[in-house]
Amino acid sequence: MIWLGIETANTPLSVAIVKDGKVLAEVVQNIKVTHSVGAMPAVEEIFAKVGMKPEEIDAITVSEGPGSYTGVRIGVTIAKTLAWTLQKPLVGVSSLQALAANAKLYTGVVCSLFDARRQNVYAAAYKNGETLIADTHVHIDGLMLQLAVLNEEVLFVGADVEQFWDKIVENLGERALCAPFTLHLPRATEIIAIAENKPLPAVEEVHHFVPQYRRIAEAEANWMKEQKQVDE
Amino acid sequence: MSKYILAIETSCDETAASIIKDGTEIVSNIVSSQIESHKRFGGVVPEIASRHHVEQMTLVIEECLKQANLTPAELTAVAVTEGPGLVGALLIGINAAKAFAFAHGLPIVPVHHIAGHIYANNLVQPMEFPLLALVVSGGHTELVYMKEHGHFELIGETRDDAAGEAYDKVARVLNLPYPGGPHIDRLAHEAEEAVPFPRVWLEADSYDFSFSGLKSAVINYKHNMDQRGEEIVPAAVAKGFQDSVVEVLTAKTLRAAEEYKVKQVIAAGGVAANKGLRTSLEATFKERNIPFYVPPLKLCTDNAAMIGAAGHYVYEAGIRGDMKMNGKPGLELDSWK
Numbered sequence: 001m002i003w004l005g006i007e008t009a010n011t012p013l014s015v016a017i018v019k020d021g022k023v024l025a026e027v028v029q030n031i032k033v034t035h036s037v038g039a040m041p042a043v044e045e046i047f048a049k050v051g052m053k054p055e056e057i058d059a060i061t062v063s064e065g066p067g068s069y070t071g072v073r074i075g076v077t078i079a080k081t082l083a084w085t086l087q088k089p090l091v092g093v094s095s096l097q098a099l100a101a102n103a104k105l106y107t108g109v110v111c112s113l114f115d116a117r118r119q120n121v122y123a124a125a126y127k128n129g130e131t132l133i134a135d136t137h138v139h140i141d142g143l144m145l146q147l148a149v150l151n152e153e154v155l156f157v158g159a160d161v162e163q164f165w166d167k168i169v170e171n172l173g174e175r176a177l178c179a180p181f182t183l184h185l186p187r188a189t190e191i192i193a194i195a196e197n198k199p200l201p202a203v204e205e206v207h208h209f210v211p212q213y214r215r216i217a218e219a220e221a222n223w224m225k226e227q228k229q230v231d232e
Numbered sequence: 233m234s235k236y237i238l239a240i241e242t243s244c245d246e247t248a249a250s251i252i253k254d255g256t257e258i259v260s261n262i263v264s265s266q267i268e269s270h271k272r273f274g275g276v277v278p279e280i281a282s283r284h285h286v287e288q289m290t291l292v293i294e295e296c297l298k299q300a301n302l303t304p305a306e307l308t309a310v311a312v313t314e315g316p317g318l319v320g321a322l323l324i325g326i327n328a329a330k331a332f333a334f335a336h337g338l339p340i341v342p343v344h345h346i347a348g349h350i351y352a353n354n355l356v357q358p359m360e361f362p363l364l365a366l367v368v369s370g371g372h373t374e375l376v377y378m379k380e381h382g383h384f385e386l387i388g389e390t391r392d393d394a395a396g397e398a399y400d401k402v403a404r405v406l407n408l409p410y411p412g413g414p415h416i417d418r419l420a421h422e423a424e425e426a427v428p429f430p431r432v433w434l435e436a437d438s439y440d441f442s443f444s445g446l447k448s449a450v451i452n453y454k455h456n457m458d459q460r461g462e463e464i465v466p467a468a469v470a471k472g473f474q475d476s477v478v479e480v481l482t483a484k485t486l487r488a489a490e491e492y493k494v495k496q497v498i499a500a501g502g503v504a505a506n507k508g509l510r511t512s513l514e515a516t517f518k519e520r521n522i523p524f525y526v527p528p529l530k531l532c533t534d535n536a537a538m539i540g541a542a543g544h545y546v547y548e549a550g551i552r553g554d555m556k557m558n559g560k561p562g563l564e565l566d567s568w569k
Contacts, residue, residue, distance in 0.1 A: 036323050040330045040555040054335045069279065070320050073286050077324050081331035084290040085304065207291050211283075219277040 002057045003195065004082070005188030006043070008035040008075035009067030009095035010114050012159065015042045016188035017050050017057070021196075024050045026189050030159060035074040043078065055086055061195035063186065064092030066122040066135060066214040067114055076211045083206045090206045091195040096124035096135050099158055101190040102183040104129075108153050113143070115160040122214060125154070137215045140164055144171035153177055159184045235308040236300075237547065238332070239540030240293065242325030243317025243345050244370075245276045247288040249296035250536035251307075255544030258355055260299035261537040263530070264288045267411070274410050275400065278318045285324035293328065296536075304336040311543025314342035314553070315563030316371070322559030330555055340553040343543045346372060346565050347384065349500035351545070352531040352538035360523075364494040366485045368509070369501030370396035370411075373441045373481075374565075375488050381545045382569035387488060388439025395477055396503045398443035402450050402473050406466045417506050419470035427453060427465075427472035431480050439488055446476055474508050482512045489522055497524045505532040 007014040013035060016026035027042050047054060062079035065072040072095075083090035100112035109132060113123040116137055123143050125133040133146055147154050148171055156168060157179045168176045216224075234253050241248040245266040251259040266284045270276045297303070312329035315322060333340040349372075350365045359381070367374040373395045375388035393401070396413060403412020406419075429449050432442045450473055457464045489497050497517055503509065504526050517524035531538060549568050 034558065036327060036558045037556050040327065040334060043331075044334055044555050069282070070323065073282060073320070074323060074327050077286055077289060077327040078331045080286075080290050081293075081328045082335055084294065085332055085335045207294070210287055213283075217277065217279040217283065219273055219280060223272055 001059065002052070003192040004043075004057045004060045005062070005192040005195070006039070006060070006075045006079050007063040007095070007098065007186050007188045007191055008039050009063040009065050009072045009186070011071075012185045013038050013042060014186055014188040015039070015046050016192060017046055017052065018189060018192045023189050026187065028185050028187055030185050035071050039074055039078055054082065057086070057088060059089045059091065059195070059200060061091040061093055061191050063095040063098055063191055065095055065212040066137065067095050069213060072211045072213065076209065080206055080209050083203070087203050089200045089203055090209055091198050091200065092209060092212070093191045093194045094124070094135050094212065095186060096122060097126070097194060098191045099186045100124065100126050101194060102187065103155055103157050103179050106155050108155060109147075109150060110155050110157060111147060112157045113160060113164070114158060115163060121160070121164065135212070135214055140167055144168070148172060155179055157183055235544065235547070236302060236306060237309050237311050237341070237540045237543045238293070238296070238307050239311040239343070239536040239543050240325045240329045241313045241345075241348070241534060241536040241539045242285045242289070242321050243313045243315070244321060244534055245270055245281045245284075246534040247285050247292050248534065248536035249293045250540045251296060251300040251302060252355070252537060252540030252544060255541050256354055256358065258537050259302070260296045261535060262292050262296045262299070263535050264292050271410055274404065276318070278320055281318060282320040282324060285321055289324055289328045293332065304332070304338070307336070307338055309339045309341050309543070309547050311341040311343050311539055311546065312553075313345050313348065313539050314557065315345065315560030317345055317559070317561060319559045319561040322561065326557055326559055330557060334555065339547070340557065341543045341547045341551065342553040342557060343539045343546055344563060344565050346374065346376070347542040348538040350376060350378070350498065351542035352500055352527040352535070353498040353525055354541045355531060355537060356527050357525045359498070360496045362492060362494045363496045363498065364485065364489050364492060366481065366497070366499045366504070366513075367501045368395045368481065368499065368503035370394060370400065372501060373443070375439050375485065376565065377488070377492050377494070380569065382549055383567045384565050386565060388441065388484060390441040390443060391434075392442050392444035393447060395441070395443055395481065396501075398447045398477065399503065401447050402470075405451055405454050406469060413503060413506060416470045416474055417508055419467040420474040420508055423467035423471035425468050425471070426475050427468045429453075429472045429476045431476050433480065439484055441480065441484070443477065446473065478508050478512045481509060482516050485513065486516055486520070489517070490520070495523065497522055499526040500532065502533045505529045
């Protein structure tokens with residue numbers, strides 16, 4: 001079974017090819033190149049490196065979000081188009097679950113997060129494979145409240161943890177742990193590892209694959225608010 | 233051997249794919265419009281447009297190949313709109329095009345959206361040079377001179393609002409639903425009289441346009457009438473506004489056509505679907521014996537067939553995109569020859 005994994009949900013980019021549980025190649029980078037410029041060249045390059053043709057893969061998996069709207073869409077568009085035109089199944093994996101998987105050997109609470117601007121984050125928390133906080137878009141203060149009540153040490157993972165660190169320590173004190181820097185970038189190999197344990201959807205399902213933004217668009221939120229006011 | 237170009241267009245609120253044979257013949261042409269979704273906002277919301285594109289893209293390309301009864305192996309190249317447009321929307325088409333091209337080892341061809349609008353005419357009537365194109369849409373009002381395929385010389389453009397933009401804003405003043413252009417066109421035809429609004433000609437030798445003054449004149453007129461407690465006659469306002477736009481567009485296009493001694497004049501873009509404008513241009517150029525063409529309605533509004541038509545000539549000129557290709561929201565219309 002040969003997997004192609006793609007991750008472009010936030011600034012980092014990762015692409016990998018895994019064959020029968022062995023990593024053939026993986027790209028992980030965290031440079032400010034827009035995914036529209038960086039992602040397809042990385043895909044092209046990784047196929048060239050492993051000496052494979054696109055049609056030789058058996059399945060594709062992509063980080064379905066949450067994260068930067070545009071970033072998520074670029075990865076999903078590439079994955080959907082490849083999966084549909086090559087007639088391969090497509091599996092979506094949460095960007096937060098994939099990031100937390102970097103610390104899967106840690107037996108305590110792991111919290112993965114991405115900056116969502118204006119003091120908001122996309123975050124999730126897990127313990128030994130169990131989900132404690134499902135993917136959510138939340139103000140950092142709200143996340144701190146949710147984590148504080150656990151009354152446990154929490155290991156934070158993600159390149160954006162640094163900018164919230166003061167706030168985290170203020171709330172959790174010595175119970176806050178920061179993962180080593182080598183674990184802060186999402187990896188396409190972890191996405192593939194998670195996807196391998198999910199059921200393979202039918203190839204026909206590819207068309208209906210949609211990003212998981214975890215947030216409705218601002219214009220839509222405003223419109224819904226207006227509708228509510230009209231109703232009242 | 234015939235060449236088949238798969239074309240993809242997602243620069244605004246239409247998700248579109250088409251297959252064009254030899255730059256002149258539509259084999260299939262699929263457009264998935266989002267207009268119903270954007271109506272509630274009174275205009276196109278970029279984030280909503282991008283979300284719809286991701287949902288529709290593969291379905292639209294599949295339907296396009298199915299209707300054409302062609303396999304990827306029978307295609308010559310993939311053409312895609314590079315810009316101008318909404319950047320988040322452009323990126324969906326571009327990344328889908330790149331992934332498709334990579335999967336099948338096909339060359340990728342970048343196409344300018346306005347070149348596409350102009351080349352929509354090539355699907356109806358072979359383009360003859362030298363040629364003058366009047367491009368009028370929600371985002372553009374331009375006079376483009378073409379010596380030959382792939383040569384574009386911008387001889388006039390709007391200095392403020394595009395014609396279509398002015399239509400949308402005036403429609404809002406008149407409380408007409410989005411998109412307002414067709415409603416103003418219809419009202420203008422029903423009107424018995426017209427509120428007189430100014431014509432903005434700019435300098436005597438200029439081919440540039442300006443519509444923001446006209447738009448303000450309409451807003452001021454409505455405001456003054458409201459203050460006096462008088463009811464406006466929407467049809468008379470619509471006719472007054474449309475008469476002004478059409479007269480200026482027609483006169484400048486005619487003057488340019490005569491000065492540049494062109495063999496053909498074409499109209500392109502969403503506003504070229506406007507009945508008032510079509511009628512005026514047709515009558516004017518018929519009188520002067522200058523061949524004038526305008527594509528049918530479905531080729532005036534955004535579509536991928538026009539991108540395929542232009543893409544064919546871009547391909548023939550040897551121009552290729554690559555996997556690094558990015559969306560260019562403010563892309564200028566440069567000659568490829």
